[in-house]
Amino acid sequence: MATVFNPILPGFHPDPSIVRVGEVYYIATSTFEWYPGVCIYRSTDLVNWQLAARPLADLTMLDMRGNPDSCGVWAPCLTYQNDRFYLAFTNTRRFAGDFKDTPNYITSAETVEGSWTAPIHVNSNGFDPSVFHDTNGKSYWLNMVWNHRSVGGRNNFLPHRFFGGIQCQEIDLSSGKLIGDSKMIFQGSPIGLSEGPHITKRAEYYYLMVAEGGTGKDHTVTVARSESVWGPYEVAPNTPLVSSAAAPHSMLKRAGHGDWVDSPQGETFLVHLCSRPLPYRGRSVMGRETALQKVLWSEDGWPYLASGGQSPASVLDLVADCLPSLINEHVQFSTHELPDTYHSLRYPLPEDTCYTDNGFLVLHGQESLGSWFEQSLLARRQQSFCYSYTVDLSFTPTHFQQMAGLICYYNSTKYYYLHVTHDEDLGRVLDVSMCAGNWHSQYPMDKPIVLPNTGLVSLRAEVNYDLLTFHYKVEGGSWVKLPMCLDFSVLSDELGDGGADANFTGSFVGFCCQDLSGHKYPARFSVLHYQEFSDDELP
Structure with missing residues (x-):
């Protein structure tokens, strides 16, 4: 067992x-x-x-x-x-x-x-x-x-x-x-x-x-x-x-919406959704997840939880040869395809918008992060409270409406975006924009960071429960941590209009590109790396 x-x-x-x-x-x-x-x-x-x-x-x-x-x-x-x-x-x-x-x-x-x-x-x-x-x-x-x-x-x-x-x-x-x-x-x-x-x-x-x-x-x-x-x-x-x-101390909150199945041995198991809010914050950044319960049957034919009571059990004993481990997903486009853990938004990206070329995934910019129509965004689920995510990209924008970079995304009104763009006075720059549950962008840095005019840029997000930090590295340089610590709990079901009764997804992390001029200027991504950590292991 x-x-x-x-x-x-x-x-x-x-x-x-x-x-x-x-x-x-x-x-x-x-x-x-x-x-x-x-x-x-x-x-x-x-x-x-x-x-x-x-x-x-x-x-x-x-x-x-x-x-x-x-x-x-x-x-x-x-x-x-x-x-x-x-x-x-x-x-x-x-x-x-x-x-x-x-x-x-x-x-x-x-x-x-x-x-x-x-x-x-x-x-x-x-x-x-x-x-x-x-x-x-x-x-x-x-x-x-x-x-x-x-x-x-x-x-x-x-x-x-x-x-x-x-x-x-x-x-x-x-x-x-x-x-x-x-x-x-x-x-x-x-x-x-x-x-x-x-x-x-x-x-x-x-x-x-x-x-x-x-x-x-x-x-x-x-x-x-x-x-x-x-x-x-x-x-x-x-x-x-x-x-x-009625279980305020249960680790699994909002338990509901289930289905059940019998095993070949005749045991009954229930799957149901739940959420795991951030400790002391009460916000569910990973959205609603799937849990498992064993079900028994009374003599008069009614089901009840094997763990007793009505609150969901956090652990159960099952026969298994191995247990799931923390995810370490590294993608290098010179040898890999984009994993099927990644999703786009609302429609499949066309072949002339997203394709691989000479060791890069090429992503042409489309509509804004607020669009409900055609965005160039690819992201995967956050599946652990602690993780890091790194992207390497080549992007030399020539206009302020062209942007590409790393995105921590819940929906069109809740995100953190570390991106490369163009400034008319400074040239190629790195900036952070965010949206905290409304339609207006905020810029937490006093001013953008000037980058070399050409060359690869590496971007990294590190998430430790409710804390988010951003890091960057230019080609040939060392990692630099941006001087801010962001409230990652913004990317949760509970924040925003309607709270958990109107926000139904969860936090994703990935990469994207916008060209609001409509010319579909491309960004080229060479490496993606999603790595989970247990408590206190985040570097």
């Missing part, structure tokens, strides 16, 4: 959906505005997970240009039936206000790593779609229904008014067409805000799992059951199954 520490998928990995095929488990997680859409991981022991596929990988599968921050791919559901995988997902195109634009799609493939069919639009009346395959051969489509009206009376501004319940309808998997009438099968428990539905069948009961309580501190996993897929559903007497709401 090995002691396994939660989360099992660290860093931004929310809304897990799990399925087992033979001896292999698969987890699909939300990616929101990050591209490609949906990350699917595989494991044979529930401990060690490898990225297997990112299926929504071209514009025929997914186009999120224009989607606001924290929109895009919400809550995918991965299932398996008759030798085929099915993936349901939402491409959310509006979040703020009373209305949601939430087209839901289904796609399928013979293997997770293989070719996925063009997504079929199923409906748009809510989000978090799910597919249940019954033992009688029928399949059912579920989603929460978004009700833009004031359900509790006009001018009722409570968030509960929008959550209209969980809808179920039979679906033809071959065509993606819904069959017959839909039925509202669950209006929620007293916790309310029901979303993220999944149905499984166990013995004579259909078990409905939903997320409730919103995405903040009151988030939960709720279970109900019925003898018919159409209900009525009885809420479990020990509701919720898991929640951190």
Whole structure:
């Protein structure tokens, strides 16, 4: 047995959906505005997970240009039936206000790593779609229904008014067409805000799992059951199954939105999202992550956590040959391709905008860091509280609207940007810009640093929990630390309009290039290095 520490998928990995095929488990997680859409991981022991596929990988599968921050791919559901995988997902195109634009799609493939069919639009009346395959051969489509009206009376501004319940309808998997009438099968428990539905069948009961309580501190996993897929559903007497709401000392906060699976040995495991706020700061820079819990069953057929109570366990014992280690990812473009840990924003970068050439990755500048359309930005998840990230670039801008460098990014209103640009009086310079939860840039240095007119520049970010420092080195020189220590907790779910109920991603680190003149001036990157450290190991 090995002691396994939660989360099992660290860093931004929310809304897990799990399925087992033979001896292999698969987890699909939300990616929101990050591209490609949906990350699917595989494991044979529930401990060690490898990225297997990112299926929504071209514009025929997914186009999120224009989607606001924290929109895009919400809550995918991965299932398996008759030798085929099915993936349901939402491409959310509006979040703020009373209305949601939430087209839901289904796609399928013979293997997770293989070719996925063009997504079929199923409906748009809510989000978090799910597919249940019954033992009688029928399949059912579920989603929460978004009700833009004031359900509790006009001018009722409570968030509960929008959550209209969980809808179920039979679906033809071959065509993606819904069959017959839909039925509202669950209006929620007293916790309310029901979303993220999944149905499984166990013995004579259909078990409905939903997320409730919103995405903040009151988030939960709720279970109900019925003898018919159409209900009525009885809420479990020990509701919720898991929640951190009443566990102020738990390391794992905001536990909710889960799915479960049985092992080949008949054990039941729950995957759910959670967050690990910075100590003493209460801000979740890594967003919502995926955790694992063992589930037991009472004699009368209700699930409960093996660890006891309702708060999520931080550790559990599992059979595993090895445990995950800290990541040390070094990329040198003279010998490597860009790893699939990197994402772009909202769409795949065109071949004439991002390509390798003579030992460099060439990235042509596009729109600003505030754009919801076409940015030239590539980044990977932060997956540890302590890490360093280094880039080497060749960039000789000729205009102040041309910039390239290293970015610590949460969304278009929360970032720190160490970049090379041009100043009309000083020539090539190094500067830092930041955005702390609003639309306005700030410049924490008194003045930019003058660089040699040509030559490679190395840039580094070092993150130690809530502290960020920037460093640079010119070709042939030594590392220089910039004279400032920045508040890294800015890049968190909790900061900004709506807090954790409206900020759904997590901190990324990577590189980017802008040319606001529209001429697509390029930057050339030769080395990327992401390295994690345990506490007090950061150099």
